[in-house]
Amino acid sequence: MLKNTVHAYGWVAIALHWLVALTVYGMFALGLYMVELTYYDAWYRGSLETHKAVGILLALLLLARLAWRLVNPRPRGLSTTPWENRLAHWMHWALYGLLLAIVVSGYLISTADGRAIEVFGLFQVPATLTAEHQEDVAGEVHEILVWSLIILSALHALAALKHHVVNRDRTLRRMLRPNSGSARRPN
Amino acid sequence: MKKLLLALSLSTTALAANAADYVIDTQGGHASINFKVSHLGFSWLTGRFNDFEGDFVWDRENPAASSIQVQIDTASIDSNHAERDKHLRSDDFLDVEEHPRASFTSTAYTPTGEGTGELTGEFSLHGVTRTISFPVEHVGEGEDPWGGYRAGFAGNTSIMLGDYGMAGPLGNLEVELELHVEGIRQ
Numbered sequence: 001m002l003k004n005t006v007h008a009y010g011w012v013a014i015a016l017h018w019l020v021a022l023t024v025y026g027m028f029a030l031g032l033y034m035v036e037l038t039y040y041d042a043w044y045r046g047s048l049e050t051h052k053a054v055g056i057l058l059a060l061l062l063l064a065r066l067a068w069r070l071v072n073p074r075p076r077g078l079s080t081t082p083w084e085n086r087l088a089h090w091m092h093w094a095l096y097g098l099l100l101a102i103v104v105s106g107y108l109i110s111t112a113d114g115r116a117i118e119v120f121g122l123f124q125v126p127a128t129l130t131a132e133h134q135e136d137v138a139g140e141v142h143e144i145l146v147w148s149l150i151i152l153s154a155l156h157a158l159a160a161l162k163h164h165v166v167n168r169d170r171t172l173r174r175m176l177r178p179n180s181g182s183a184r185r186p187n
Numbered sequence: 188m189k190k191l192l193l194a195l196s197l198s199t200t201a202l203a204a205n206a207a208d209y210v211i212d213t214q215g216g217h218a219s220i221n222f223k224v225s226h227l228g229f230s231w232l233t234g235r236f237n238d239f240e241g242d243f244v245w246d247r248e249n250p251a252a253s254s255i256q257v258q259i260d261t262a263s264i265d266s267n268h269a270e271r272d273k274h275l276r277s278d279d280f281l282d283v284e285e286h287p288r289a290s291f292t293s294t295a296y297t298p299t300g301e302g303t304g305e306l307t308g309e310f311s312l313h314g315v316t317r318t319i320s321f322p323v324e325h326v327g328e329g330e331d332p333w334g335g336y337r338a339g340f341a342g343n344t345s346i347m348l349g350d351y352g353m354a355g356p357l358g359n360l361e362v363e364l365e366l367h368v369e370g371i372r373q
Contacts, residue, residue, distance in 0.1 A: 038356040048270070112269035133262070135269040136276060 001178040004072040008178045013072065016065040017175060021153070023058050024099070027051060028150060052110055053119040059103040066096065078169045091156055098149040105145060108138035209338055209370025211241045211257070217339075217369035220259060224362050234266030236289075243370055245338050247328065250304060253296040255368070259289040261312075280353050286314050294318070302326075306342060315351045319344055339369035 003010040009017075034047035077085030110117050111127035112135035118124050163171035173180035211218045221235045241257030262283040264275050276283045293308035302325040310319045321344035328338035343365050349358030 040356055109273065110270060113267070113272075115269070135273040136262075139273055 004075055006073050006076055008174050008180065009075055010072070010178055012068055013065075014175060014178070016061065016068060020058070020061060020065060020099070023054065023061070024149070024153070027054060027058065028146060030054075031146065049118070052106070052117050055103055055106045056117055056119045056125055059100075059107075062096070062099055062103065075174065078163065078171050079167070088159065091152065091159070094152055095149065095156060098145055098152065102142060102145045102149060105138045105142040109135050109142060112138065208373045209243050209245055210373060211239075211243065212337070212369045212371050213238075213240055217337075219365075219367045220257075221365040221367075222362050223365065224360060232266065234264060236260065236263050237265050238263035241291075241368070243340075243368070245328075245370070250298045250325075251296060253304075254293045255306070255308070256292045257290065257366075257368075259291075261287055261289050279355060280348070280357075281313060286312075289313075296323075310346070312346070312351045313353055317350060319346070336372040337369055338372070339367070341368075342366045 001008070001010050002012050004013050030047060030051050034043075034051060037044045037047060077088050079085045079088070107117065107125070108129060111125075112130055114127045114130050116124040116126045160172045160175070163169050164173070170180050218239075219235055220239055221233060224232045226232045236259050238260035239257055241255065243253065243255035245253050261281045262276055264272055264281065264283075266272055266275065275281055278285070289310075289312040291308050291310045293306055295307040297305045297307070299305055299322070304323050304325070305320055306323045307318065307320040309316050321342055323340050323342040326339045326341055329336070331337050343363065345361050345363045347358070348355070348360050348362060
């Protein structure tokens with residue numbers, strides 16, 4: 001099952017979800033690590049080049065994910081309280097919004113002087129906006145948004161665990177495989 | 188009494204005109220503060236501070252009475268690479284949020300020859316103030332084509348980043364500073 005139904009996520013949505021999650025946490029770790037490197041470290045340049053290139057690929061992945069979401073049914077929230085389902089829905093959009101804003105702000109740091117971003121020698125993404133002190137402002141924004149994303153995604157994960165452990169429903173399992181059992185079957 | 192005051196004020200004006208006050212022509216872009224750093228010993232990296240202001244006192248008849256003060260906006264550092272400039276502004280180097288201004292205020296000027304002298308003063312950078320001394324060349328002065336009077340100077344000095352609290356792995360890096368100032372007489 002590749003596509004979503006109103007009850008389950010298809011393989012494509014599941015793969016996109018975990019690929020984005022893995023990339024984001026990898027990029028978070030790489031970002032924290034690379035700013036601590038000093039000038040004479042062997043990976044001083046490579047870490048940044050990798051971070052930028054992966055960031056562009058992540059942006060493409062996000063666009064693909066949003067496009068897939070738009071052409072697929074959305075599995076209904078499994079909470080019995082409507083406000084919890086609404087909250088989860090808002091959380092998903094907050095995460096999408098933050099992810100997009102983070103890749104855009106990162107792009108604006110590196111392209112602030114008109115230089116393009118090189119993606120592993122495959123292609124280049126040209127600069128667009130080049131304002132004065134753009135790299136500083138975009139840098140601050142990038143950092144604040146990243147920490148917001150990390151906090152919100154941790155809450156998102158905690159909520160999924162709460163569904164699994166406390167409510168004992170399929171919320172977490174249905175993001176692991178499409179046929180995670182119907183609502184009729186007990187755990 | 189009034190006449191005396193008038194005469195007095197005229198004479199002080201005349202005195203002031205001799206040791207003229209010049210405002211550095213940053214407005215017209217006839218001044219620059221450039222720097223030069225060795226890149227790994229392979230080449231020279233150059234850059235500059237785009238925003239600064241200052242003025243000087245200069246009297247050709249009495250050069251020893253000359254003085255200058257310059258204020259530099261440290262965030263205006265420009266090495267023609269946004270990522271590097273962002274790093275240079277961070278607390279690894281200039282820490283421009285904590286130290287938005289660098290300044291030089293002269294304490295002495297010693298003529299050393301025809302059109303040359305030794306300028307001494309207090310240089311403040313990154314919260315550290317040190318007395319530095321460096322040679323200055325009086326490039327020229329005279330009336331400009333637009334009704335003003337200008338005088339210009341050039342000077343070179345070098346500092347170690349480590350001396351100004353930027354220890355780090357690049358602390359023993361020598362930075363050459365190149366100053367070009369043209370002042371318009373007020």
